[in-house]
Amino acid sequence: MNIIVCVKQVLDPEIPPAKFKIDPETKQVIPPPGVPPVISVYDERAVEAACRLKDKLKGKITVISVGSDKAADVIKHAISMGADEGFVLCDPAFENLDSFGTAYVLSKAIQKIGAYDLVLCGRQAADWGAGQVGSILAEILAIPVITLACDIEGVDTNVRVKRIVSDGYEIVEAPLPSLVTVSSEIGLPRLPAGVRLMMARKKVIPVWKAQDIGAEASQLDKGNAHTEITGLSVPTRKIECEIITGATPGEAAANLASKLANLI
Amino acid sequence: MDNYKGVLVFGEIGDGKLTPITIELLGVGRKLADDLGEELSILLVGSKAGALAQEAIACGADNVYIAEDSLLDAYNSDAYTQTAANLCKKVLPSIMLFGHTDLGCDLSPRLNGRLGGGLSMECMTLSIDSATKALIATRPVFGGNAHATMMSKSARPQMATVRAKVFAPAERADGRQGKVIPVEDKLDASALKVKVVEKIKEQVEGVKLEDAEVVVSGGRGMGSAQEFTKLRELANVLGGAVGATRVACDEGWAAATLQVGQSGKVVSPKLYIAIGLSGAMAHIAGCLGSKYIVAINKDKEANIFNVAHFGIVGDWKEILPPLTAKFKELLSK
Structure with missing residues (x-):
């Protein structure tokens, strides 16, 4: 079975907000110095889902990422978890694409890779969180899509997916090839074993440019973007934290309880 | 694009009525x-859609498109996409609105x-640009730590999803006039590939x-699985639930389903008590909608104090037991 996983490299969302800075002019986030970007959490779960299928059914996992040359790191991370190979899709024309542009680039790379049974994506990116790339990609590839998987229960001629809904779960089936978006409820990603980590680190990750995958300039033209970010701001919160004190920690705690009991 | x-709203029906979010979408629409x-x-x-046409008109709709097909009674991604796409190709709406629902x-x-439209999800505000007549939408990005303004210069329809209770419900007026228009297209059953085989309601x-x-909620500062269980007693006294940070879940101190944050649950309780957690960006994203945030942390520089309304700087081990005891005393009165 051939599985393709689409992953994105993002700003580490576990940083303290004080390190989060934006440039309102370019409408971009300024990467905090000394904090390496990470694989988007949902995409890491998509790699995990692929690895679980490979454990059960054998097969090959190919990972692709649209991003900078640093995105090789997230491909290597996926390989250390169990993926077989990966490609970075990097070209000046791929910078700051909207969801359609990103899905288009991914679709061209997938067509170049060729045969596949399953495409997995994270439910949304942990940075801009548009939540659309997987569904648009499925439409471009003209394959069925199942969103918000918390388990991929089985794959034969169909893929059988347990998906999250607000009051429980649904079991949904679709014929192969299909695209599935994965939610964090699928469970923790595996910790790579030392040997695989070493092997992944040494791997050279090929970079594909627009011409390598036959991506047409007209499809990547920012003037044709479907959505445009016209403003970016950090909301200000006018909250002054009232620090509750007391002669002892116990007294402070009692004072806090009295205060809160009147509010709830 | 002219x-x-x-504006076209995708209406949702629940228990034989228009759902509250649908009435809110009609209001903003x-x-x-x-x-x-x-x-x-x-x-x-769905087969019960026609019965709700007059209600939709009373809530502000000028036109109600009815697709009465039993294949549309329950949500199916393929069937709904096909039906909505066919209608959009005929009606050519400039704007299309959805609830930010399942x-x-x-x-x-x-x-x-x-x-090939332009979609912005989870919008907080929607307005019309007076110069271009285009939709201006704002939405949270980076887990709510920034807000982005989105526009579609030429892609149509301009689409948006909206969370419940962001907009006021439509004002109802019986006697409003509107047209009810049946959707004639029959579904192409051969294009329905995705099948829902089972639905399971979760018991909590x-x-x-x-x-x-x-x-x-507790985080890294709780120190161990055993210490973490002490949060349960306070939650029980207050009739509440226990939450956890990603670290606490990764450590195995709490079930993954209790994770509050960007990759976990987004909660908006009246009172959010954060104990032994510093307030990473991804965690704050999950609790920012709380009415009151209370922080207990021994590091007075911890970010959680920047978003909290009340706080105690100190070791939770000395504060949680008397806090729980005092609440017990106060709430038993």
């Missing part, structure tokens, strides 16, 4: 349509992919985290 006119000087329409699907989150990106013990009025 052919695209008016009416305003956007009036600002454009164009019509507000709604699409209702249905809206699945349907809108797919429909957008098929129609105690108060569900997302519904709780009080949430007591």
Whole structure:
């Protein structure tokens, strides 16, 4: 079975907000110095889902990422978890694409890779969180899509997916090839074993440019973007934290309880 | 793109009624349509859709499109996408609105992919740009730590999903006039590839985290699984639920389903008590909607104090027991 996983490299969302800075002019986030970007959490779960299928059914996992040359790191991370190979899709024309542009680039790379049974994506990116790339990609590839998987229960001629809904779960089936978006409820990603980590680190990750995958300039033209970010701001919160004190920690705690009991 | 006119709401039906979010979408949709000087329409699907047409008109719709097909009684991604896409190709709406619901989150990106529109999800504000007549939407990005303004210069329809209770419900007026228009297209059953084979309702013990009025959350500072269980007693006294940071879940101190944050649950209780957690960006994203945030942390520089309304700087081990005891005393009165 051939599985393709689409992953994105993002700003580490576990940083303290004080390190989060934006440039309102370019409408971009300024990467905090000394904090390496990470694989988007949902995409890491998509790699995990692929690895679980490979454990059960054998097969090959190919990972692709649209991003900078640093995105090789997230491909290597996926390989250390169990993926077989990966490609970075990097070209000046791929910078700051909207969801359609990103899905288009991914679709061209997938067509170049060729045969596949399953495409997995994270439910949304942990940075801009548009939540659309997987569904648009499925439409471009003209394959069925199942969103918000918390388990991929089985794959034969169909893929059988347990998906999250607000009051429980649904079991949904679709014929192969299909695209599935994965939610964090699928469970923790595996910790790579030392040997695989070493092997992944040494791997050279090929970079594909627009011409390598036959991506047409007209499809990547920012003037044709479907959505445009016209403003970016950090909301200000006018909250002054009232620090509750007391002669002892116990007294402070009692004072806090009295205060809160009147509010709830 | 000048052919695209008016606002189309994708209506949702629950228990034989228009759902609250649908009435809110009609409210904001009416305003956007009036600002454009164009019509507000709604699409209702399923075999019970026709019965709700007059209600939709009373809530502000000028046109109600009814797709009465039993294949549309329950949500199916393929069937709904096909029905909505066919209607959009005929009606050419300038704006299309969805709830940020199970249905809206699945349907809108797919429909957008098929129609080549411009979609912004989880919008907080929607307005019309007076110069270009385009939709201006703002939405949270980076887990709510920033807000982005989105526009579609030329892609149509302009689509948006909206969370419940962001907009006021439509004002109802019996006697409003509107048109009821049946959707004639029959579904192409051969294009329905995705099948829902089973639905399972989740049984929850105690108060569900997302519904709780009080949430007591712990993080790395709790130190161990055993210490973590001490949060439960306070939560029980307050009739609330226990939450956890990603670290606490990764450590195995709490079940993954209790994770509050960007990759976990988003909660908005009346009272959110954060104990032994510093307030990473991804965690704050999950609790920022709480009415009151209370922080207990021994590091007075911890970020959690920047978003909290009340706080105690100190070791939680010395504070949690007397806090729980005092609440018990106060609430038993």
